[in-house]
Amino acid sequence: MTRMxxxxxxxxxxxxLERPPYPGAKGEAIxxxxxxxxxxxxxxxxxxxxxxxxxxxxxxxxxxxxxxxxDKFLAGEDYAxxxxxxxxxE
Numbered sequence: 635m636t637r638m639x640x641x642x643x644x645x646x647x648x649x650x651l652e653r654p655p656y657p658g659a660k661g662e663a664i665x666x667x668x669x670x671x672x673x674x675x676x677x678x679x680x681x682x683x684x685x686x687x688x689x690x691x692x693x694x695x696x697x698x699x700x701x702x703x704x705d706k707f708l709a710g711e712d713y714a715x716x717x718x719x720x721x722x723x724e
Contacts, residue, residue: 641669643710648672668708676707686716 639650648669654661655673664673680700683689689696699714706713 639666639669641672642667643672643708644669645710664708672708676704679707679713680704682716683714 637650637652638647640646641648648671651665651668651670651673654665656664680703683700683703684691689700691697691700703714
């Protein structure tokens with residue numbers, strides 16, 4: 635049976651993750667409050683940000699930037715986009 639969570643990004647009950655994506659309190663919060671759909675979308679967006687902005691995940695400032703953008707994305711707030719990116723029309 636699929637585990638359901640009240641997703642903080644979409645403000646509705648959706649299927650949750652199978653396990654916490656990080657160790658510790660942050661991972662538990664994501665596990666309990668973020669849907670699989672929102673997490674999968676964040677993973678794709680994170681990859682785009684890292685590639686398009688040429689972020690180095692060994693650099694503490696770049697890691698901090700990604701963490702801040704993840705928090706914004708998952709909270710449904712405005713978040714950084716890749717330069718020149720135009721989302722596909724639905």
